Amino acid sequence: MKMGENKPWYNDQLRHYDLEFGQIPRLHYTDPKIDELIQQNKPVVILGSDIVKSAKNRWTPEYLEENLGNSGHTVFLSKGHKFKYYDESKILSRTNSHGVEFTPPTKKIRMKIGDFMKKLREWKPGQDRLYLQQPLNNTVGPSLVQDFVNFNWDYITKKQTKHQWGPLTSNLLLISQEGNVTPCHFDEQQNFFAQLHGFKRCILFPPSDFECLYPHPVYHPHDRQSMVDFDKPDYEKFPNFKRANGCETVVEPGDVLYIPIYWWHHVESLMEGGTTVSVNFWYKSGTTNLGYPLRDYQKVSITRNLEKMLVEVLQDPKEVGPLLRSMILGRYT
Ligand SMILES: CCC[C@@H](CC(=O)O)C(=O)C(=O)O
């Protein structure tokens, strides 16, 4: 294990960005502050728990190759290190019929785990990068099922109940090539993000950073994804990016990062850190009682609903801006 400043990784394995980041709190799982932070919809890394102990460092690439099962799995291919998500259903949507050209930045294929691992082992710079992203389902082998059953569901379910989250919707198994990046985006679900093998750097921003991170319009296939290229920010188009308030952590095997609903997150597998394995736990939001003042994520949710309604009723997305400007300039500003 590479040691640097008593960490199992070196800072030069992290990609460099123009921003400074605070640190996400890393608390022992018995610390009551964890529940305070979750209640405040703030991120926290839960340490030393046995939430995914049955899979920590056990779900190695080799073990998964043996036990993931022989049905194909969803693999994304990318020309570069970024794997920017896009919603296929929005590529051909009516509102997109206004000639909004969209070229998917990644290719989605199905691959057997053996072929995926072989490609990873034989990968050469310049070739497409690979990222396996597969919901855990009943096609996995019995050994994985046993490990999954042996997660500490009691701890997880207690948190789900205490914080009035909705139902668990899925567990996504993520097997990433070293150096891959999932660019900055937010999800509309609560997320317990469990790191099982290797190291991932996670940079998070609060929902109130909406005006610093410039999400694509809701009708766009890259809905919920930031338009800012962190590797080469365009400060002309996105001037507020320089004042985004990011916080970061590097999750190690066994760590569980709580990524609150609507929080922006950028996730990278450390460069030269080997293949990484994670599994996430996505929960629907609970029924939010509208208390005042409204929470930042509630305002984002309201913004999204407004945007969807306007695009729906105006039909042409290009009319949304002028209508909103005429509505607020000189009246609400
Ligand atoms: C497809 C999901 C990717 C994951 C980030 C990562 O591990 O690359 C994430 O964004 C999440 O768990 O919400």
Ligand SMILES: [Zn+2]
């Ligand atoms: Zn996400």
